[in-house]
Amino acid sequence: MVKLLAHTPPKWVVSVVISLLVVFATTILAAANLTGSTFEGGDGNLVVDKPGDTDWSNVAGLNIGVDNPSGTSDNSFGQGTKEDNASVTVVSGSIPPNKSDLTRFYEASEFTNGANYLYLAWERTNVLGSANMDFEINQAGTPGLGTPGAHTINRTAGDLLVTYDFNNGGTVPALGLLFWVTSGSTSQCFSSNSLPCWGNHVALNSANSEGAINSVTVTDPISGATLPGLTFGETAINLTTAGVFPPGVCEAFGSAFLKSRSSASFTAEVKDFVAPIPVNISNCGTITIHKVTENGDASFGYTTTGGLTPGTFSLSNGGTQSYTKVAVGSYSVTESSPLPTGWTLKSLVCTATGTGTSASTSGAVASITMAPGGNVDCTYTNHTNLSPNIATNLSATTANIGDPVHDSATLTGASATAGGTVTYTVYTDSACTLNPQTAGTVTVTNGSVPDSGSISFAAAGLYFWQASYSGDANNNPATSSCTSEQLLIKTNPSIATTLSATSVAIGTTVHDSSSLSGQTSDAGGTVTYTVYTDNACTAGAQSAGTKTVTNGTVPDSDGITFNSAGTFYWQAVYSGDAKNNGATSVCTSEQLVVNPNQSAISTAPNLIPNDVATISGATTNAGGTITFNLYSPADATCAGTPALTQTVSVSGNGSYSTTNSTFVASAVGTWRWQVTYSGDSNNVGSSSNCGVESFTISAG
Ligand SMILES: [Ca+2]
Ligand SMILES: [Ca+2]
Ligand SMILES: [Ca+2]
Numbered sequence: 001m002v003k004l005l006a007h008t009p010p011k012w013v014v015s016v017v018i019s020l021l022v023v024f025a026t027t028i029l030a031a032a033n034l035t036g037s038t039f040e041g042g043d044g045n046l047v048v049d050k051p052g053d054t055d056w057s058n059v060a061g062l063n064i065g066v067d068n069p070s071g072t073s074d075n076s077f078g079q080g081t082k083e084d085n086a087s088v089t090v091v092s093g094s095i096p097p098n099k100s101d102l103t104r105f106y107e108a109s110e111f112t113n114g115a116n117y118l119y120l121a122w123e124r125t126n127v128l129g130s131a132n133m134d135f136e137i138n139q140a141g142t143p144g145l146g147t148p149g150a151h152t153i154n155r156t157a158g159d160l161l162v163t164y165d166f167n168n169g170g171t172v173p174a175l176g177l178l179f180w181v182t183s184g185s186t187s188q189c190f191s192s193n194s195l196p197c198w199g200n201h202v203a204l205n206s207a208n209s210e211g212a213i214n215s216v217t218v219t220d221p222i223s224g225a226t227l228p229g230l231t232f233g234e235t236a237i238n239l240t241t242a243g244v245f246p247p248g249v250c251e252a253f254g255s256a257f258l259k260s261r262s263s264a265s266f267t268a269e270v271k272d273f274v275a276p277i278p279v280n281i282s283n284c285g286t287i288t289i290h291k292v293t294e295n296g297d298a299s300f301g302y303t304t305t306g307g308l309t310p311g312t313f314s315l316s317n318g319g320t321q322s323y324t325k326v327a328v329g330s331y332s333v334t335e336s337s338p339l340p341t342g343w344t345l346k347s348l349v350c351t352a353t354g355t356g357t358s359a360s361t362s363g364a365v366a367s368i369t370m371a372p373g374g375n376v377d378c379t380y381t382n383h384t385n386l387s388p389n390i391a392t393n394l395s396a397t398t399a400n401i402g403d404p405v406h407d408s409a410t411l412t413g414a415s416a417t418a419g420g421t422v423t424y425t426v427y428t429d430s431a432c433t434l435n436p437q438t439a440g441t442v443t444v445t446n447g448s449v450p451d452s453g454s455i456s457f458a459a460a461g462l463y464f465w466q467a468s469y470s471g472d473a474n475n476n477p478a479t480s481s482c483t484s485e486q487l488l489i490k491t492n493p494s495i496a497t498t499l500s501a502t503s504v505a506i507g508t509t510v511h512d513s514s515s516l517s518g519q520t521s522d523a524g525g526t527v528t529y530t531v532y533t534d535n536a537c538t539a540g541a542q543s544a545g546t547k548t549v550t551n552g553t554v555p556d557s558d559g560i561t562f563n564s565a566g567t568f569y570w571q572a573v574y575s576g577d578a579k580n581n582g583a584t585s586v587c588t589s590e591q592l593v594v595n596p597n598q599s600a601i602s603t604a605p606n607l608i609p610n611d612v613a614t615i616s617g618a619t620t621n622a623g624g625t626i627t628f629n630l631y632s633p634a635d636a637t638c639a640g641t642p643a644l645t646q647t648v649s650v651s652g653n654g655s656y657s658t659t660n661s662t663f664v665a666s667a668v669g670t671w672r673w674q675v676t677y678s679g680d681s682n683n684v685g686s687s688s689n690c691g692v693e694s695f696t697i698s699a700g
Pocket of ligand 2: 040043045046047048049
């Protein structure tokens with residue numbers, strides 16, 4: 001059973017004769033261009049014959065497939081390959097003389113006047129009378145099909161096969177369409193008895209197609225070749241009216257290649273071929289949305305109108321949303337608001353390609369008009385600023401009046417190319433509002449911040465530095481915390497001293513006083529008083545106490561009692577505190593002279609009386625006692641109680657003395673002794689008369 005391809009219904013055997021008659025009948029109507037198209041697809045040449053028309057010489061979107069050179073390097077399908085075979089073997093070698101040796105093919109398509117048109121042409125080297133060509137048009141390509149070896153043609157349900165059959169002696173080809181069928185009844189198959197297969201055959205007619213083979217030599221303006229008669233064939237097909245692109249169904253073909261078939265029979269062996277090339281045959285378009293973010297990333301939402309699926313989507317940096325089968329119509333894509341915090345839409349740029357396809361933008365909205373084969377590519381670029389921190393470091397946190405101090409600042413979290421400026425300012429309050437004094441504005445380069453200028457301070461106190469970053473196109477401003485860098489400029493107070501006395505006698509107690517000047521009103525710390533014995537205040541240190549300073553007031557020193565004469569040097573040393581430097585009084589500024597005592601004669605009359613009595617005329621062994629009685633001037637008769645009495649033992653003749661050492665006679669007048677010997681058994685006692693011995697104390 002042979003199936004012929006000229007308007008032949010599936011599964012219906014007709015005779016070759018009838019088939020040829022039908023073909024012949026269509027030739028009468030094949031002269032003009034297809035309705036709605038300017039392409040000269042039925043005149044058998046490649047150049048424009050009628051002004052305003054198009055032909056292969058100027059058609060838009062021309063795609064060219066070129067075969068391997070004829071001869072041993074040519075590629076073709078292995079013996080016995082048929083159209084229904086998806087798995088094929090490619091071999092190399094010369095094409096037999098009785099089969100078409102293909103050289104190239106052309107493809108173009110356009111959407112115009114509401115219809116999709118497909119234009120195809122083939123060229124061959126040999127002048128065979130008959131021509132049986134198939135253009136296979138796939139949704140997906142088959143990479144590497146041109147190289148020898150086993151391949152599987154990448155066919156998808158709905159793929160298209162355009163059959164092009166010309167019998168020698170005719171003037172126009174018989175054209176047909178078959179669709180690749182992968183499911184359903186095998187009755188769909190045109191020839192095969194099993195799926196998948198080429199089926200759903202559409203016989204093209206003069207209303208939806210035209211074609212011609214050159215009957216005379218023509219020139220190919222594309223390749224420059226001269227083409228003898230019957231070596232060039234072309235066709236134009238209205239895919240819309242042919243039902244390839246049914247209404248509301250999106251179809252897109254991306255690859256096409258050309259084959260030669262051995263005869264008009266569909267099951268005839270396919271031999272030479274020209275490897276697949278990319279094409280873009282579609283009744284629909286593509287919309288691609290790209291996302292670019294600056295300085296970070298976030299998820300951005302999008303809504304669409306017009307029936308895109310999915311209707312909403314989200315993108316983050318580098319993301320893409322592609323709609324590959326977008327039917328003719330109007331669409332919009334809108335970036336949802338509010339945007340993620342801190343983000344702005346920096347730009348929305350759309351490009352549109354394809355006749356009738358356009359895109360415009362307004363704010364976050366891309367408005368798209370899609371025509372068949374159109375492509376719209378939009379890029380949403382969103383921007384956010386980085387939020388750097390600025391850290392600071394003072395060259396000193398305490399300094400004295402007049403000392404130069406500068407600040408340093410460091411940005412972290414800024415972009416690598418961060419610019420802008422940093423302004424350094426010094427304030428006198430912790431809110432950084434009062435008495436601003438500039439320490440300079442410096443230029444930030446690639447995130448690096450130069451130091452501030454140096455400032456010296458004439459007044460003591462606490463100063464607050466602040467560094468403020470201006471920010472730039474990629475970085476938010478930043479300001480250091482006012483209280484994060486405080487500079488204390490300390491006072492240089494002086495201490496003055498006053499001694500309670502500067503010249504004193506030995507035994508006098510002296511204290512020191514001191515007072516501060518130039519200190520802060522809340523000055524604390526201590527003052528240590530010390531007394532030295534040298535004028536360098538290094539020797540003989542004696543503490544006079546360490547006193548606590550309260551609000552600048554200094555208590556007096558302890559009192560020091562000086563028990564030796566000399567010159568003493570006092571010194572007061574102020575410790576200083578957080579705000580006040582220390583101070584020391586001048587050693588020689590306060591000298592204390594302790595004078596030596598003035599010696600004096602005492603005239604007070606008094607004496608310690610003693611008496612001596614001598615015994616004579618007594619035995620050598622005389623014993624007994626001698627009693628010495630001393631009477632005060634008030635007792636002139638020695639009748640009363642003696643003021644002093646002492647009894648001394650006697651041993652023989654001799655002198656005996658009192659041994660008074662404690663009794664002092666001080667009353668003025670005449671003091672009288674009376675001395676009595678007691679005697680013993682051998683000697684008679686005796687007594688001196690009152691007053692025989694006396695002494696007188698006179699008033700002095
Ligand atoms: Ca032409
Ligand atoms: Ca022409
Ligand atoms: Ca080939």
